[in-house]
Amino acid sequence: MSSKKKGGIMPFLLGIAAALVVGWIIFPKVLYVQETQPVRFSHKLHMEQIGECNLCHSNREERAYATRMPSTKDCALCHYTALTGSSEEKELVREYIKKDKQVPWKASQKQPDNVYFSHLAHKDLECRQCHFDMENRDNLPPKYVNRLTGYTKTTMKMHECERCHARENTSNACYVCHK
Amino acid sequence: MALDRRGFLKFVAGGVIGTGLTPLPWKLTDDISIWTQNWPWIPHIPDGEINSAPALAKLGQPEYGILVSKVKGSPILARGNPNHPLSQGGIDPLAASSVQLLHSPARIRQPxxxxxxxxxxxxxxxxxxxxxxxxxxxxxxxxxxxxxxxxxxxxxxxxxxxxxxxxxxxxxxxxxxxTTLYHHIWQKIMGGRGHLGFDLPGADLVLSLGPDLLESWGNAVSQQYLFGQGTFRLLYAGPVQNNTAAMASRWIPVHSDALGHLALALAYHILKKRSPPRQNLSGFRQLHRYVRHNYTPLEAQKKTGLEEATIQSLAGELLQARRPLVLPGSLSGSCDVSGFDLYCGFCLNLLLDRLNTAGGMQCIPEPxxxxxxxxxxxxxxxxxxxxxxxxxxxxxxxxxxxxxxxxxxxxxxxxxxxxxxxxxxxxxxxxxxxxxxxxxxxxxxxxxxxxxxxxxxxxxxTPFSSAAxxxxxxxxxxxxxxxxxxxxxxxxxxxxxxxxxxxxxxxxxxxxxxxxxxxxxxxxxxxxxxxxxNTVVSQDRLELWNDRISRMLGQDRERPDKYQVHMVPQTDRRTGSPRTAIPPFGLKTLREEELEQNTFFIRLNRQTARKNGVREGSLVKIVSPEGTCRAKVNLDEGVMTDAVVVPLGFGHTYWDQFSRGKGDNALQLFGIRCESGSGMCHCSTPRVRISKIEAAR
Structure with missing residues (x-):
């Protein structure tokens, strides 16, 4: 009778364990599709060479439009011909710069269309406050796209915006972000 | 270990409890709620390289160069063009909505x-x-x-x-x-040639007699830029602390029908302290005599409602400035300005020798x-x-x-x-x-x-107000x-x-x-x-006095007693222009004290409210001899006593859901006034009556 009682707890514990595995390991893998960047890119190296984000990410000129991935013209300013022997750089020059074709960068922090985000309004913040430690990364992070929402894994959620607005004593009225 | 029914139920119970300890249910609920917003018919901003194309904003005054950002050929955003001298990188709220207006439901799709x-x-x-x-x-x-x-x-x-x-x-x-009113007074009444421009960039002191030059007069975008550069000191005379008054070094509260009188009251002091202007001005003596007799300090005080010391100090500032410029004009950037007011403002500039000179009025050649x-x-x-x-x-x-x-x-x-x-x-x-x-x-x-x-x-x-x-x-x-x-x-x-x-x-x-x-x-x-x-048209002989001018100056300006409150029309590009209705972007930015459901707000001070038996939030009727509007009251001590600010741009009956039926059209309060002497017809800024309909809140 006592051994039966012990055996009786095991299915319950197994159920919990299985749920934890599904919920923490399998579910995230199923929920997100991983997309790799078309060209290897080192922010770390470029920061060492250039020293500032704005030269390629000229968001502040665009003001109201959040995403400003560097255009091929921006890359061509330095890489019109390959500067190193790297095969990745040679591919960039051959496939994109010489063909004047936009590199299909995968923006991993793109805001949804219903959010009106202005980099100009946030220019006093440090880039790393929202974009993590991107400047010290030697490669681009893969993009994880949520199968259900189409958002990326690192898309900033509304509660995060609200929390920062509240902390900075900025209005949290709907129209501030949703026009 | 065999799995019996009881064991299976235990496994399921464990699974349910275990699931609650993972992000799965919470994340799934959140994602499903987001998924329900992603319907295929909702337009998406395309991804890709952003290119800019220059364009010319043509939604009515002001007109200037802009840049349109495009992704894969689709315009996504309009912004100021830093390389266009009339924009200098600035843009107004209406032009900023121009991409959105491309897809307005009010657009006529075919003949x-x-x-x-x-x-x-x-x-x-x-x-x-x-x-x-x-x-x-x-x-x-x-x-x-x-x-x-x-x-x-x-x-x-x-x-x-x-x-x-x-x-x-x-x-x-x-x-x-x-444009038409300035032209009429300048060419037909004063015998001028060319059309008038105003060299704000060259002026060191600007006195605005009515025009809200940082919001609705001329090219407000360019004027905002110049003001930001600090190239001139700004003085504002008008009945309400609008954007221009708020930014000016001095706000001189004057009712709209006294602005022309203020110009002549200032002329009185200028004529006393300055030698006659170099320009060949026919009728200078007659004007001199008229001002000397009719704008003595006591008369000026009566006609403008200002203290003698205020007028004197204002005249002193104009005389001390090296390149002063006086701007007469409409409060709302429309046709609500009389020939009398324009004439008086032009005269003041001429008496200060501010014609065809740096920082003065410019006579611009025809195209x-x-x-x-x-x-x-x-x-x-x-x-x-x-x-x-x-x-x-x-x-x-x-x-x-x-x-x-x-x-x-x-x-x-x-x-x-x-x-x-x-x-x-x-x-x-x-x-x-x-x-x-x-x-x-x-x-x-x-x-x-x-x-x-x-x-x-x-x-x-050469859009209106250009310097050249x-x-x-x-x-x-x-x-x-x-x-x-x-x-x-x-x-x-x-x-x-x-x-x-x-x-x-x-x-x-x-x-x-x-x-x-x-x-x-x-x-x-x-x-x-x-x-x-920068070529200007030289003037052979300008007329400061003739029969028409003397009739214009002599006409009676009194209004019927039952309309005692001065109406101050106010233009805001968020609510469109005379030819473009409120864009969706603009509607979103209207505060709840500007538009509440379908009723707009008028602004008056506490004393005016008390005199008219209304209070904050009262639902009122504004009545002029020409029409009636319905509004709610917003108390604002930046408005002169016996004046009411009524916003323009509301009350459309066609267009789209973003503008139709939002508030009343305040233009229906205006009448047409054909001035004796100048012969010019313009929108008369009416005096109105305000009466309470019911307590709204």
Whole structure:
């Protein structure tokens, strides 16, 4: 009778364990599709060479439009011909710069269309406050796209915006972000 | 270990509890709620490289170069063009909405003909077959075709006026506004040549007598930039602490009907302390005598309501400044300014020797004419639409058989709407080139929709308030969204069918010819640049005094006793312009003390509220001799006692859901006033009565 009682707890514990595995390991893998960047890119190296984000990410000129991935013209300013022997750089020059074709960068922090985000309004913040430690990364992070929402894994959620607005004593009225 | 039923249930129970300890249920719930927002019919901003194309903002004054950001050919954003001198990187809220307006539900998608009171879609061929015989039948009959244009700077006006001339009509009118009124006083009353500009960049002190120059007068975008650069000190005289007053070094509270008197009161001190101006001014002595007798410090105090010391110190500032500039004009950037006020402001500048000099009033030459049969620009500006409509409504002049409306919405934006409607009803056939289904288009018989300005080639010669002659050209930045046509090209086609030679095969040829006459570089113009020429027109003999001026100065300005509150109309580009209704972007930015559901707010101070028996939030009726509006009260101590600020741009009855039925149209409170002496008809800034309807909150 006592051994039966012990055996009786095991299915319950197994159920919990299985749920934890599904919920923490399998579910995230199923929920997100991983997309790799078309060209290897080192922010770390470029920061060492250039020293500032704005030269390629000229968001502040665009003001109201959040995403400003560097255009091929921006890359061509330095890489019109390959500067190193790297095969990745040679591919960039051959496939994109010489063909004047936009590199299909995968923006991993793109805001949804219903959010009106202005980099100009946030220019006093440090880039790393929202974009993590991107400047010290030697490669681009893969993009994880949520199968259900189409958002990326690192898309900033509304509660995060609200929390920062509240902390900075900025209005949290709907129209501030949703026009 | 065998799994029996009990064991299975335990496993499931463990699974449920375990799931609650993972992000799965919470994340899934959140994602499903987001997923429900992603319907396929909701438009998405495309991903890709962002390119910019220069364009020319043409939604009514002000007009300047902008940049349109595009992704994969689709425009996504309009912003200021730092390389265009009239923009300097700035943009106003209406122009910022221009991409959104491309897809406005109010856009007319193709030509339409009214049949049995309803519009039916037709093809362009059918539309031309409809209008060409009508125009052909009226050809050679004097003044049977008329036209109203609301775009003061486009070369399309030359084509329209040239077409009318060819048909035998001189009835070309600009929609009444500051350009036409300044022109009337400067050329017809004071005998001036050229048209007036104001060199704000060159001035070191600017006294604005009414114009809200940082919001609605002239090119507010460029003026905001100049003000930000600190090139001039700003003084503001007017009845409300608007944006200009708030930014000015001094705000001198004066009621709107005392602004002309203030100019002459200042002239009194200037004449006392300064030698006569160098300019050859006929009637200087008569004006001197008139001011000396009628604007003594005591009289000035009575007429302006200001302390003598205030007027004296203001005059002192003007005399001490090296390059002062006085700006007379409308409070709302429209036609609500009298000839008297303009004349007084111009006189003050002349007495300060501020004509054709750095930082002064500039006499700008006319644009070159490229349509051979078209009248001169001065002649085009001479038409007085308000007087004409009044004559048609009263039956003292014959109504034209056909009227064309280009970039103009008189049914909504003219004063005395009853009279306007009555006059327009007498015109048997009306044609609108409007891009949007506005109030005037709805009364027309044929709609020939023009392209949106981002879809068309167009130009702008010296927009109102420019310091010097300038010329800009805007190329289309995208293919037309709907089946619309370029109006000037359509008119050139029509003129061919009517066997009229307007001297150009296409609008592009015509604009290139104009650029050639100006010696402007077409490549530079079309890549977002601007041609500018500082040449001014010298004046032989300006008249400070003549019979008409003496009658204008002598007329009685008293109003009926029962209307005691001065109405102050206020323009805000978030609520559109006389020819464009509230854009969706603009509507979102209106605060709850500006528009609550479908009722707008008026602003008055506590004392005025008490006098009229109303309080914060009261629902009130504003009554003028011409009409009535409904509003709620917002108390604001930045408004003078016995004045009420009434916002313009509300109360559309057509357009789209973003503007239709939002508030009342305050323009229906305005009347038409034809001034004795100047002979100029303008919108009279009314005095109104405010009465409480009920306590709203």
């Amino acid at each position: 339409m003909r009214k049949k049995n009171g309803a519009f039916q879609a037709i093809s362009w061929e059918q539309a031309i077959q409809e209008i060409a015989p009508k125009l052909s039948g009226l050809k050679g009959q004097k003044n049977k075709v008329a036209c109203v244009s609301g775009d003061e700077t486009s070369s399309t006006n030359e084509i329209l006026a040239g077409l009318l001339q060819g048909l035998g009509s001189e009835k070309f009118f600009f929609h009444p506004g500051e 070159p004419k490229v349509v051979p049969g078209a009248p001169s620009w001065s002649k085009m500006l001479s038409g007085d639409l308000l007087a004409e409509l009044r004559r048609i409504a009263q039956g003292s002049t014959e109504a034209p058989e056909l009227m064309l409306f280009y970039e103009s919405n008189p049914v909504y934006s003219l004063p005395d709407s009853k009279l306007t409607r009555k006059a327009l009803e007498k015109i048997p056939y009306k044609v609108s080139f409007s891009q949007f289904m506005d109030e005037t288009a709805a009364t027309c018989d044929l709609l020939l929709p023009q392209h949106h300005f981002l879809e068309r080639l167009d130009d702008a010669f 002659a300038n010329y800009s050209v805007g190329l289309p930045v995208l293919e037309p969204v709907h089946s619309t046509r370029s109006t000037p090209d359509l008119l050139l086609d029509l003129s061919g069918k009517l066997e009229l030679d307007l001297g150009a095969e296409s609008y592009e040829t015509l604009l290139k010819e104009k650029a050639g006459l100006l010696d402007a570089d077409w490549g530079k113009l079309t890549s977002g640049g601007m041609w500018r020429n």
